[in-house]
Amino acid sequence: MSESVAQPAGGSSSVVSPDHHQRRLRVVRGRGDVDLEAAQRAVTDLLTALGRDAESEHLADTPRRVAHAYAELLAPREFNLTTFPNEEGYDELVLARDIPVQSLCEHHLLPFQGVAHVGYLPGDRILGLSKLARVVELFARDLQVQERLTKQVADWLQQHLEPKGVGVVIEAEHLCMSMRGVQARGSRTVTSALQGLLREDPRSRQEFFALAGVHG
Secondary structure, three states: OOOEEEOOOOOEEEEEOOOOOOEEEEEEEOOOOOOHHHHHHHHHHHHHHOOOOOOOOOOOOHHHHHHHHHHHHOOOOOEEEEEEEOOOOOOOOEEEEEEEEEEEEOOOOOEEEEEEEEEEEOOOEEEOHHHHHHHHHHHHOOEEOHHHHHHHHHHHHHHHHOOOEEEEEEEEEEHHHHOOOOOOOOOOEEEEEEEEHHHHOHHHHHHHHHHHOOOO
16 A cells, blocks of 8 residues: 655644555654653652652652653554545534543643543544544643643544534543632533534534534
8 A cells, every 4th residue: 555644733643545445544643752761850859849748758759650650641653544535425424423532731730631522513524533532632732721722632633534513522520620729629610622624514513412412
């Protein structure tokens, strides 16, 4: 299978087959390498600044653990996004609900987590539902704000799948809000991003929000 290379927005690299029956994109999110030794030193300094004994038996290995944990949380996994021709001409909404979302608030470095509902109106191509979850993870494994994460997923799918419309809703609880500040435990933030017909056509938009289980 012959392939050509493209460089989509967001630092991903793609391998695209011109084959009319199958198109494969190898997605690798380009980010700077994590300096684990520097991260460990920074955690040690933070523990000391917080009045803790970083050399105590209980905390001696904490800097290493924290550095590796953040390195993992900020590194999305590679995956192949294979699309197929929409030979049947399917033109109804395709929706994956309750995709787990875990990310890190870039303001406090605390987690936020919840679910994403991702749907699209097929154009010439379709893809496996599990790949929608992969795209969510691609952008979630970063220092994020929920609004940007939502839009990044929608924009990426619109660019690479070229559907008639894309809709993304994310519902998440932010620990920076539930554990500190107002301590609003259980409060969930809802964001949405719509593209194409799901933005322009009121009936399509209403159907998407109804199937996603939110009020549009």
